[in-house]
Amino acid sequence: MQRLLFAIAATAIAADVPKDAPKYTGPGSCASPSCHGGVAPRADTSVWQNEYSTWVVKDKHAQAYSVLSNPVATRMAKILGLQSADTAPKCLACHALDVPADLRARTFDASDGVSCESCHGPASNWLGPHTTKGWTHPQSVELGMRDERDLIHRTETCLGCHLGSREKFVDHEMIAAGHPDLYFELASFQAVMPRHWKMAIDKDPWLDVRELAAGEAVQLREQLRKVARDAQGPVWPEYANLDCFACHHSLTAAKDSWRQERGYANRRPGNPPWNLSRYIVFRQVVNEVDRGSAQQLSAEIEKLYELITALAADRGQIATRATAASELADRLAQRMISAQFDPAATLRWMKNIAADADSIAAQDERSAEQAAMVLDSLYVAYTRNAKLDNSNRVRDSIQALFKQFEDPSSFNGPRFAQALRAVGDLLK
Numbered sequence: 423m424q425r426l427l428f429a430i431a432a433t434a435i436a437a438d439v440p441k442d443a444p445k446y447t448g449p450g451s452c453a454s455p456s457c458h459g460g461v462a463p464r465a466d467t468s469v470w471q472n473e474y475s476t477w478v479v480k481d482k483h484a485q486a487y488s489v490l491s492n493p494v495a496t497r498m499a500k501i502l503g504l505q506s507a508d509t510a511p512k513c514l515a516c517h518a519l520d521v522p523a524d525l526r527a528r529t530f531d532a533s534d535g536v537s538c539e540s541c542h543g544p545a546s547n548w549l550g551p552h553t554t555k556g557w558t559h560p561q562s563v564e565l566g567m568r569d570e571r572d573l574i575h576r577t578e579t580c581l582g583c584h585l586g587s588r589e590k591f592v593d594h595e596m597i598a599a600g601h602p603d604l605y606f607e608l609a610s611f612q613a614v615m616p617r618h619w620k621m622a623i624d625k626d627p628w629l630d631v632r633e634l635a636a637g638e639a640v641q642l643r644e645q646l647r648k649v650a651r652d653a654q655g656p657v658w659p660e661y662a663n664l665d666c667f668a669c670h671h672s673l674t675a676a677k678d679s680w681r682q683e684r685g686y687a688n689r690r691p692g693n694p695p696w697n698l699s700r701y702i703v704f705r706q707v708v709n710e711v712d713r714g715s716a717q718q719l720s721a722e723i724e725k726l727y728e729l730i731t732a733l734a735a736d737r738g739q740i741a742t743r744a745t746a747a748s749e750l751a752d753r754l755a756q757r758m759i760s761a762q763f764d765p766a767a768t769l770r771w772m773k774n775i776a777a778d779a780d781s782i783a784a785q786d787e788r789s790a791e792q793a794a795m796v797l798d799s800l801y802v803a804y805t806r807n808a809k810l811d812n813s814n815r816v817r818d819s820i821q822a823l824f825k826q827f828e829d830p831s832s833f834n835g836p837r838f839a840q841a842l843r844a845v846g847d848l849l850k
Contacts, residue, residue, distance in 0.1 A: 444544035444566040446521055448530040449474060449537040451549055458538075469620065474538070476618040483536035483615075486517040494600055501599040515590035516583035541579050543568040573633055574755055577608050577640035584611070585644050588651060594661035603666050605699065605788055608637025609799035623806075628763035630803045634796060635711075635763070638704035639755035645700045646748035649730065653740040659733050664694040667787045672831040680835050684784055688724075689731040696730040698723070699788035702781070703796050706774045708754060711761045715754055722747040765808040769849065772800050776846025783839035787830060790838045794823040797845065812848055819845045 453459040453474045463470035470476075478484050489495060490508035499507040507513045514520035518532045519540045527546055539545055548565040551557055563569045570576045584606040586592060592601050609630055623629050645663075652660040668681075676682060689695055701723055708716040726743045729735040775782070775793055782793045797820050805813055823845070826838050 443525075445525050445527040445546040446519060446530050446539045446544045447527040447546055447549060448539070449477070449534050450529055451545060452538050453478075457553060470618065473618040476616060477538070480616050481618070483540070485535060487514075487533050487535040490514075490517050498596070498599045498601060502596065512590070512596075536583075541568065541570060573608075573636040573759060574640055577637045578644070580608065580611065581606060581641055581644045585641060586648060591648075592662060593657070597662060597666070603662075603788075605791065606637075606641055607634075607792060607795040607799070608641070609634040610795040613799070613802070627807050628768065628803065630799065631763040631768055632758065632761070634799050634803075635704075635707050635758040635761065636755055638700070638707065638796070639751055639758050642700045642704055643748045643751035643755060646726075646744045646751060649696075649726070650741040650744035650748065653737045653744065658737055659730070661694065663697060663730070665697045665786050665788065667830070667833065668694040670831070671833070684835065687784075688728055693731050693733055695785075696727050697788055698727065698785050699792045702778075702785050702789040703775060703792045706778065707758075707771055709774070710767055710771060711757055712754065715750065715757075719747065719750050719754070722750065765804065768800055768804045769808075772797055772804070773846055773849050776842050776849060779839040779842035779846070782842065783835040786835065787827065787833040790823075790833070790835070790842075791827055793842060794820065794827075797823070810849075816845065816848045819848055 455461075456471075458469070458471060458473040459475055460470075460472040461475060463472050487508065490506075490513055495507040495513070499505070499510065499513075502510075504510040504513070507517075511520065514532065516536075518535055519530075519537055520532060521544075525544065543566050545567070548562040548567050551565065552562045552567075559567075559569075559571065568575060568579060570579060581587075583590065584604055586604065592604050597603055612633070621629055626632065649663055652658060652663060671681070686693075701719075705716060705720065708719060722743065726740065726747060729740050729743065775797055782789050801816060801820055804810070805817075810816055819841070823838070823841055826833060826841065
């Protein structure tokens with residue numbers, strides 16, 4: 423009876439809304455204890471039914487709006503010439519669900535932060551119907567729910583803020599004012615959200631490896647699309663596309679500099695390099711799935727790296743090559759959805775990452791960070807499905823990698839490479 427009453431109330435919210443004009447109703451519409459507001463997860467239903475409770479209590483997305491009033495955000499707004507961060511469209515674009523007034527139902531409140539409909543789409547058309555007996559997920563999608571079960575769509579949703587789009591982005595100006603640099607890895611970010619959905623690992627034991635592979639492909643695709651946009655934009659080079667740590671790192675005596683010892687392959691010393699972290703680890707799985715496409719992608723990325731790092735290269739050429747490479751990355755994302763993963767392939771991916779330690783570390787901190795996150799996700803997936811005789815030692819060696827990012831300015835490439843090789847030694 424309680425579920426029926428909620429369905430009636432939810433339908434009433436959207437009763438006067440045409441089906442071609444869905445509105446955002448706010449997270450309160452999902453908060454009923456009989457729907458998604460339960461205290462404890464349930465195992466006897468298709469969803470946990472405590473998703474709202476998990477979000478409001480544990481998920482940092484629920485605090486995304488409130489941080490716009492903290493001292494750092496206030497200082498950023500002053501530097502950027504904004505009246506306040508919590509009213510500025512460029513901040514609200516990612517820190518809240520900032521939609522036009524005519525798309526907001528009476529129950530909507532932007533101060534709820536990054537909430538249910540930020541990911542799942544405007545709910546007015548499917549909010550009531552999706553609680554009825556026999557209703558299916560495809561029916562909700564038909565009425566405007568975003569299909570986040572699709573790994574490509576899910577990654578696109580996350581990257582809308584965690585990398586940016588044409589409408590919302592973090593550029594070098596915002597980073598200079600104090601905004602964190604953006605980075606992402608789907609499997610790792612999902613693991614710490616915390617996850618509020620059931621994983622179908624009973625049907626696909628290697629689902630999280632598939633999530634990881636698809637997520638890596640989509641984030642590379644979106645980075646390449648961003649490069650193409652920025653190359654044709656008002657500011658080029660847009661330094662947010664480059665490796666921050668090539669310039670922003672602790673200065674040492676020349677004799678102690680591992681960066682100078684490493685040298686500046688394929689670029690003029692002094693020119694900051696393109697941030698390759700979204701490619702450097704993904705290339706290992708591409709080699710597993712499609713060696714021909716891997717070689718083609720490598721050639722495209724190498725040429726694009728040279729163009730971007732040259733700084734004064736032709737913008738049109740950069741945009742053209744970045745677009746072509748993004749189309750290849752898109753095709754690879756589709757391949758990852760259907761690729762077969764198993765213990766041997768997963769372990770081989772881990773070993774290949776560790777074997778590429780010098781190349782990864784040479785690309786600086788963001789690439790090393792990606793390697794650590796991917797290895798951690800692969801380890802979790804592997805040990806859930808297969809056995810490692812020295813499992814605890816492997817886990818500890820992977821966790822030790824993350825300690826090297828605790829002080830960003832003190833990252834040391836050779837030291838990280840040595841630690842990454844140590845992981846590989848344990849996997850032999």
